[in-house]
Amino acid sequence: MFRRTLPLLLATxxxxxxxxxxxxxxxxxxxTPIERIAHALTARTGRAIRTETGNGGQVAARLxxxxxxxxxxxxxxxxxxxxRDGFALADSRREMGRMRLALAIRRGLPVPQMRDEAELxxxxxxxSSIGLSDGAAGATSGRHVAALLDxxxxxxxxxxxxxxxxxxxxxxxxxxxxxxxxxxxxLAEPGAVLVAPLPESAQLxxxxxxxxxxxxxxxxxxxxxxxxxGGEGAAMFRAVGFQVL
Numbered sequence: 329m330f331r332r333t334l335p336l337l338l339a340t341x342x343x344x345x346x347x348x349x350x351x352x353x354x355x356x357x358x359x360t361p362i363e364r365i366a367h368a369l370t371a372r373t374g375r376a377i378r379t380e381t382g383n384g385g386q387v388a389a390r391l392x393x394x395x396x397x398x399x400x401x402x403x404x405x406x407x408x409x410x411x412r413d414g415f416a417l418a419d420s421r422r423e424m425g426r427m428r429l430a431l432a433i434r435r436g437l438p439v440p441q442m443r444d445e446a447e448l449x450x451x452x453x454x455x456s457s458i459g460l461s462d463g464a465a466g467a468t469s470g471r472h473v474a475a476l477l478d479x480x481x482x483x484x485x486x487x488x489x490x491x492x493x494x495x496x497x498x499x500x501x502x503x504x505x506x507x508x509x510x511x512x513x514x515l516a517e518p519g520a521v522l523v524a525p526l527p528e529s530a531q532l533x534x535x536x537x538x539x540x541x542x543x544x545x546x547x548x549x550x551x552x553x554x555x556x557x558g559g560e561g562a563a564m565f566r567a568v569g570f571q572v573l
Contacts, residue, residue, distance in 0.1 A: 350549045352397075355403065360568050395543075396545055407537040420554060425566070426534065430510075430525045431524065434499055472532040
């Protein structure tokens with residue numbers, strides 16, 4: 329049923345003025361799957377889809393500042409606050425999947441074992457520097473990682489980045505010793521290798537949720553995008569490490 333109705337919702341009528349692209353705004357952890365989903369939908373329906381990403385705080389701030397967005401994806405606490413405050417529609421809320429934090433190093437370096445918190449602490453003590461998302465700028469993982477480093481007594485220089493992917497790319501270039509961020513951001517960078525997810529005692533599991541933005545220019549198209557992302561598109565979330573329930 330959804331497959332039959334999707335072209336009606338997203339395709340451009342032959343004689344009508346072309347619609348502006350559907351605008352999907354997500355966080356760095358969701359960047360790869362939403363780009364793949366957008367390409368798949370454009371290939372199927374012909375509807376142009378624009379995607380942009382930032383950290384969780386940046387995404388929320390853009391909606392709160394009044395930016396017109398069709399679909400928003402964010403960590404569940406931030407997205408639920410947007411719904412509560414009237415910036416996204418509660419009846420469109422859908423969880424896309426859950427993401428874990430992981431540690432990565434530059435590809436080609438010896439890969440250490442990290443089976444428990446003690447081994448994690450040893451890796452952190454030996455690190456020349458540690459990249460992380462900037463919690464002060466609203467990054468979902470950044471505050472958790474900073475608190476974890478404090479708890480484990482890490483004294484290595486901490487280098488914050490606006491986005492986790494930027495931190496992973498810096499590790500791949502050899503500018504930072506290691507990074508702790510969302511696993512999906514690590515898997516998007518071929519120059520870095522994912523050592524392992526953090527041990528459960530150090531872990532942060534983040535549900536990522538999509539919703540139609542309150543100022544959506546095309547709410548029906550936005551709902552169609554979310555429906556596809558949570559249906560056929562679920563495989564694209566799984567492919568980058570999301571646990572899809």
